[in-house]
Amino acid sequence: MRQIFLLIVLFIVGQWLVKALRRHDAHTAQRTGAGGARGAANNGNGAARQPEAPQLAEPMIRCVECGVHAPKSDSVVVAGQVFCSAAHAQRHGTRPTGRDAR
Numbered sequence: 218m219r220q221i222f223l224l225i226v227l228f229i230v231g232q233w234l235v236k237a238l239r240r241h242d243a244h245t246a247q248r249t250g251a252g253g254a255r256g257a258a259n260n261g262n263g264a265a266r267q268p269e270a271p272q273l274a275e276p277m278i279r280c281v282e283c284g285v286h287a288p289k290s291d292s293v294v295v296a297g298q299v300f301c302s303a304a305h306a307q308r309h310g311t312r313p314t315g316r317d318a319r
């Protein structure tokens with residue numbers, strides 16, 4: 218009897234986990250893909266509208282410091298320049314550059 222109860226609980230937890238993961242995926246895709254302002258209007262009950270989140274929706278940026286391409290959600294923008302991380306933004310800011318024309 219106790220084992221049956223355990224099985225049921227496991228099943229429910231599994232379902233909940235899958236649902237939570239899916240919702241998280243859709244949420245991040247919506248946030249990064251829609252560009253911000255449009256995301257709120259789509260928020261009613263359209264959670265099941267996108268069965269799989271497209272990976273290409275997220276724009277990539279190029280780090281000014283190291284040249285690595287990174288997803289925009291992970292990027293840091295300082296003074297109009299895009300970096301892959303805060304560390305690189307700091308390094309770029311502290312290093313004296315003579316070629317910066319502006």
Ligand SMILES: [Zn+2]
Nearest residue numbers: 280283301305
């Ligand atoms: Zn970098």
